Amino acid sequence: MSGPAKKWKALIVDDEELARKLLREMLSGHPEIEIAAECGNGMEAVKAAAEHKPDLLFLDVQMPKLTGFDVLELIEREGVAVIFVTAYDQYAMKAFDVHAVDYLLKPFSRERFEAALDRAKSAKPGKDVDAAKLAAAARPAGQFAERIVVKDGTKVSLIPVAKLDYAEALDDYVSLACEGKKHLKQQTISGLEMALDPALFVRIHRSYVVNLERVARIEPYGKDSKVAILTNGVKLPVSRTGFTRLKKLLDEKG
Amino acid sequence: MDESNTRKTLLAALWIAGLLFAAILTWLLISSWGMDWRAAVAIALPMSALAQGIAGAARYTCRGNPLGRTQPWRIVLTHLVAGVVLSYLWVGAGWMLAGWMDAMLSTNANYKLFLGLQTHLYGVGFSYYLLGVAFHYMLFAQKASQEAQERALESSVRAREAELTALKAQINPHFLYNSLNSISALTSIDPARAREMCVALADFLRLTLGMGEKAVIPLRDELGLLERYCAIEKVRFGERLTLQEEVGEETRDCLLPPLLLQPLFENAVVHGIAQMAEGGWIRLQAARNGDRLSLTVENSWDPEAGSSRKNGVGLKNVQRRLEARYGKAAQLQASAEEHVFRVNLQFPAETEKAS
Numbered sequence: 001m002s003g004p005a006k007k008w009k010a011l012i013v014d015d016e017e018l019a020r021k022l023l024r025e026m027l028s029g030h031p032e033i034e035i036a037a038e039c040g041n042g043m044e045a046v047k048a049a050a051e052h053k054p055d056l057l058f059l060d061v062q063m064p065k066l067t068g069f070d071v072l073e074l075i076e077r078e079g080v081a082v083i084f085v086t087a088y089d090q091y092a093m094k095a096f097d098v099h100a101v102d103y104l105l106k107p108f109s110r111e112r113f114e115a116a117l118d119r120a121k122s123a124k125p126g127k128d129v130d131a132a133k134l135a136a137a138a139r140p141a142g143q144f145a146e147r148i149v150v151k152d153g154t155k156v157s158l159i160p161v162a163k164l165d166y167a168e169a170l171d172d173y174v175s176l177a178c179e180g181k182k183h184l185k186q187q188t189i190s191g192l193e194m195a196l197d198p199a200l201f202v203r204i205h206r207s208y209v210v211n212l213e214r215v216a217r218i219e220p221y222g223k224d225s226k227v228a229i230l231t232n233g234v235k236l237p238v239s240r241t242g243f244t245r246l247k248k249l250l251d252e253k254g
Numbered sequence: 255m256d257e258s259n260t261r262k263t264l265l266a267a268l269w270i271a272g273l274l275f276a277a278i279l280t281w282l283l284i285s286s287w288g289m290d291w292r293a294a295v296a297i298a299l300p301m302s303a304l305a306q307g308i309a310g311a312a313r314y315t316c317r318g319n320p321l322g323r324t325q326p327w328r329i330v331l332t333h334l335v336a337g338v339v340l341s342y343l344w345v346g347a348g349w350m351l352a353g354w355m356d357a358m359l360s361t362n363a364n365y366k367l368f369l370g371l372q373t374h375l376y377g378v379g380f381s382y383y384l385l386g387v388a389f390h391y392m393l394f395a396q397k398a399s400q401e402a403q404e405r406a407l408e409s410s411v412r413a414r415e416a417e418l419t420a421l422k423a424q425i426n427p428h429f430l431y432n433s434l435n436s437i438s439a440l441t442s443i444d445p446a447r448a449r450e451m452c453v454a455l456a457d458f459l460r461l462t463l464g465m466g467e468k469a470v471i472p473l474r475d476e477l478g479l480l481e482r483y484c485a486i487e488k489v490r491f492g493e494r495l496t497l498q499e500e501v502g503e504e505t506r507d508c509l510l511p512p513l514l515l516q517p518l519f520e521n522a523v524v525h526g527i528a529q530m531a532e533g534g535w536i537r538l539q540a541a542r543n544g545d546r547l548s549l550t551v552e553n554s555w556d557p558e559a560g561s562s563r564k565n566g567v568g569l570k571n572v573q574r575r576l577e578a579r580y581g582k583a584a585q586l587q588a589s590a591e592e593h594v595f596r597v598n599l600q601f602p603a604e605t606e607k608a609s
Contacts (some may be wrong), residue, residue, distance in 0.1 A: 022439035156385035
């Protein structure tokens with residue numbers, strides 16, 4: 001490397017103290033990397049990421065409250081290289097492989113650690129990864145999200161999927177309607193759709209996913225389009241393919 | 255193979271009985287009642303064949319009135335009526351044969367003879383029917399006991415299978431890899447503790463594998479295993495994990511299937527402690543109420559954590575193993591209160607015979 005060496009800011013996120021100490025020890029041989037913070041859980045990690053704007057993130061998968069996947073969904077990923085650190089999870093490993101995300105399997109050797117670090121420095125995969133799709137891929141077949149994580153300003157909240165009325169796509173964001181409030185989340189609507197149980201939620205329109213239980217009735221609207229009227233009176237447009245999907249699900253439910 | 259052999263023996267026995275019956279009947283007709291030998295053979299052979307049919311008919315009356323599940327008076331009445339009717343039909347057939355024989359030989363000697371014999375023949379037919387009844391009841395009893403044996407074998411195989419699955423599930427790869435990672439971290443930070451943890455992990459594995467071979471172990475041994483398990487998890491979770499034990503002295507000798515509580519502790523760690531950033535507690539209570547042993551594992555949990563992904567597998571295994579050993583005498587109750595998850599096991603308290 002030539003020129004003034006760039007200082008890398010790293011964040012270590014793991015709920016086990018020993019696991020954090022191990023990463024710190026392995027990083028001690030790298031003066032070009034500065035450990036900005038150590039976080040014992042996902043909430044701290046989201047806060048620390050906003051505060052320190054790290055370049056490098058060591059992220060444990062299984063943590064209390066927020067998993068590593070949740071953290072990835074909630075932080076600004078632009079310019080962040082992420083290395084997942086996990087003990088054993090066959091589904092997560094498969095997802096990492098599919099999405100070309102780097103990961104370390106506990107326990108790992110120094111060689112393996114160095115290799116991951118080298119790769120992280122040369123490429124920054126964080127931005128290209130759709131965190132929600134990654135999380136969906138890491139779920140065993142037939143399992144779906146039980147809650148959705150959203151960040152309003154600095155406050156992180158968990159919305160149980162049963163409380164979600166519907167979601168609307170807004171450019172790079174989705175707006176999640178729940179209990180009369182709307183939460184904005186940086187996510188694609190197809191990423192959200194993938195995370196939700198298709199027996200409970202249905203994509204009724206290019207821009208809308210609705211909670212099936214909230215649909216009160218469907219009415220014709222104009223010449224050949226329809227609207228879904230929710231139990232709370234909200235009207236949502238229904239596309240032709242959306243109507244087919246909706247009808248099929250409603251028929252199945254009887 | 256066994257079944258086809260019994261079948262062959264049975265068939266042979268039936269043939270022998272039939273031929274013997276024919277021989278005796280022929281001999282009786284000729285020597286005791288003075289029938290012409292050709293007529294005797296011509297009558298005795300078809301009548302013997304019919305007698306086999308009578309004994310065979312007992313199969314249906316026996317099946318319709320199984321022993322032990324039918325009122326005795328009904329059994330007696332059914333067989334009495336069936337015996338009388340069948341022997342009457344049988345003798346009637348004999349009459350017709352004798353009459354036909356007489357027509358062929360243009361005499362009425364045989365018919366007359368037959369009329370004189372009919373009371374004896376009723377007795378013979380009736381007895382033969384009863385013989386058939388006895389034979390079929392025996393056959394059914396044998397079949398039932400064979401089926402019972404097969405069922406017992408099958409259920410013991412199933413219990414064994416449940417045990418094996420349970421054992422395989424014990425050593426959770428997550429637990430193992432995380433522990434190894436802790437050791438890896440400790441090697442440079444605190445080598446002495448790294449060694450301690452290696453020993454604890456080795457002890458845990460040794461105990462787990464050793465216990466699997468036993469049908470039951472005293473509670474004190476299970477507690478020893480749990481101690482190791484918790485020592486390892488305490489290295490991982492540090493302050494986040496607190497343990498409480500309320501184990502009555504009188505329960506330590508009680509027997510239980512090995513590794514019954516360990517999966518409950520593992521659940522408590524994975525779904526309880528590991529999901530709580532600020533940590534939590536696990537409490538074990540063991541008490542004996544007369545001839546029942548009651549074991550309770552409680553842990554704090556966060557209902558919002560929403561980690562139900564693997565919940566239930568461990569619990570189901572514990573339930574299956576309890577059922578395999580104690581049947582309906584065992585109870586498992588799991589309840590989730592606001593912040594406490596509780597599993598209670600109750601089953602007969604057994605201790606090793608004084609040695």
